[in-house]
Amino acid sequence: MAEIPDSMNWMNFWNDFQKQSMDNWQSTMRKSTPSPSFAMDNPMQYWQESVNKWWRAFDRSPTPTPEQAFWKNTQSSGEWFFKLGEEVFRMLQGVQDGARMGKDWTDALHQTLNAAKETIQKSMTTDINAFYGLFGMPMDTIQRVMASSSFFPGDVFKSFPSMRPQTPGVFDPAMKANLEQFLSTPAIGYTREWQEQNQQGMMQVMEYQESLQEYMTLISKGLGQAIDLFHRRLLERGAGDKPIHSLKELYSLMVDCGEDAFSEMAYSQEYSRANARMINSMMRIKNQSRLVMEEGLTALNMPSRTELDTAHHNILELKRRVRSLEAEVRALKKRDMEPEVAALKEDVEQLPIMEFRSELEKLKKQMQDSLLATDKGESDGEGESGEGVDGDDKLDPNSKTTVRRTRTPRAKPQSEGA
């Protein structure tokens, strides 16, 4: 075995290796960030672009991953935030420039805020993903489910951007009318049930798009009202000699205006209807997806949600019955029967049982005797009619009184001529 040189210091080597790795890493990161000239030309996008480049350095997956979807939506939300920030600073710059040129600051403010309003409202209707951000993810899942079970190959929504659930406001009315006609056509053939389900699904998606469009239009209007309110309050602060001393105060004012405008809109009947319509149409799509999925699961001999629900419902019914029975048993156990039992016992003990027994014996003997006497009387020719017997008093087995059966002597038949 070769000898290890005494001059070799393993720990120093390890430290040097780490330092070199870090230097290489930092060098790579520097290369991945935007150039200084980009920062100068596009100050508002510098940080955002830096983060995007950093992410892309790691995002080497050849196939879409859930992390990518999450990041894209987070990034979209961040882009929207930066746009807002950009508008605010543009507003301040516009006002300052206007003031330098001798313009009334209120005009400059008015123009800037109007421009901001248009930009924001436009972005909400044409570039909905930037605003939708994370909230688009649930619809994305549903979209994939529908696409995977669709009659058309691949993701049909990709082929028709105007049909994507996340892109309202760009529905072509003529296309929609044609599509509605096509989707209303009754299905035929072996796969008619499946076709019908898909048709229903598509109709529901169109309904959802319309409802989302209506909702986003309202939100957009509300945002416009918020900006108008912000404008008014800025003017009031200026006129009322209550200036704003910091960015934070300005931000608080923006938030208050947003809340007030939103609150006014949210209490309207229009909003309530639009919100409910959107929720209901979304649920119809989800329900339809579930039905489609269950068809597939059933075909694969897999348990479905409906089956599980039935099982759970039956189990719960059984539990309810068991608990009801348990409660009855507890109640019965709790009832205080002792006094009643003791009283009954006392009553029974006080009953003259022995006397009853001897009376019973006597009666039995009497009956036997009378039967014997009757038999003997019949054989001697004595009366047979029942008249001699007083009362067809039947011995009442339930009666506590002594029933004496009496027998009156039979009247002798009167002879003729006597």
Add this chain to the structure above:
Amino acid sequence: MFPLTFQPEKAFQEVVDFQQKLVNGMKTLSELGPIEVGISAKEPVYREDKMVLYHFLPLVEKPSRVPILVVYALVNRPYMADLQDGRSMIQGLLKEGMDVYLIDWGYPDGADRFLGLQDYIDGYIHRCVDIICEKHGLYRINVLGICQGGTFSLCYTALHPDRVRNLITMVTPVDFHTPGNMLSHWAQGVDVDLLVDTLGNIPGEMLNFTFLSLKPFQLTGKKYIDLVEIMDDKKKLKNFMRMEKWIFDSPDQAGEAFRQFIKDFYQKNALIKGEVFIGSSRVDLGKINMPVLNVYATEDHLVPPPASLILKEKVSSKDYSELAFKGGHIGIYVSGTAQKEIPPHIANWLKQRG
């Protein structure tokens, strides 16, 4: 005059300071450790399905003879009432010598999909009352209902007035159609049957989203901007994180219970009309004849005061009191002022009534 008095340099400095606080705050955040909630020691005394009945260990040698059963809402988790030391209504009641029980509804899952209001009110609550009565050798106990738990308590008391000695309701909605009730306004057009038939249990995330939508700019934006100001203070940051945990720790709602609650209470406002049926029994608030204390928050945006105050007209109790707290729906439990006012008031009120 132009309303903005600060110059770009000052604005820039403000942004830099903000970022610095944020960076420092990230360090504090990483050192925060686990977020623990629920300060008062307790033991489970009864379990049924996901529900657990807890008994808080008394803090005095001889707690009150008649215990209190705290009935929390199905929405959110009950540790809000026992969040941390110094911000715990439960702790306050225990210090006042009360003997306190609490129902923890747990986290419903698919197997609980078909639990209805009858199961909760005439089932779980009723059996918990039985258990406590048996344990203490009593026939009736005190009940304290919080928010939706207060509504449940009202229904339970109306169905079993003989089992409730004194009733306390806190921020409890009774009239669901008062002006200013945004949730109710939004619920009117929703097809709840379709919602429940589609989703089964209603996801907690959906409720979170709805609650955030009540004040979207505050609750999704400003709150976190303000957070940066306290991020260097470990204690304040931890308090914030506890609240944050509670806000988003939302259990799913059992489908059938949700269906009935939204349809009957929010949409039809049937409670004050006497048209709510729990099982086959009609809920008549007029049967509530025992002493009632109604606690409400004057700035409650979830349960506006008029939604609670109507209770006075509906119960037949000859001993009805109200306590107004100047604060919001959450502040009534977690603010320092609330701890000083509310538990002592409740305890004294109960002590005066045996």
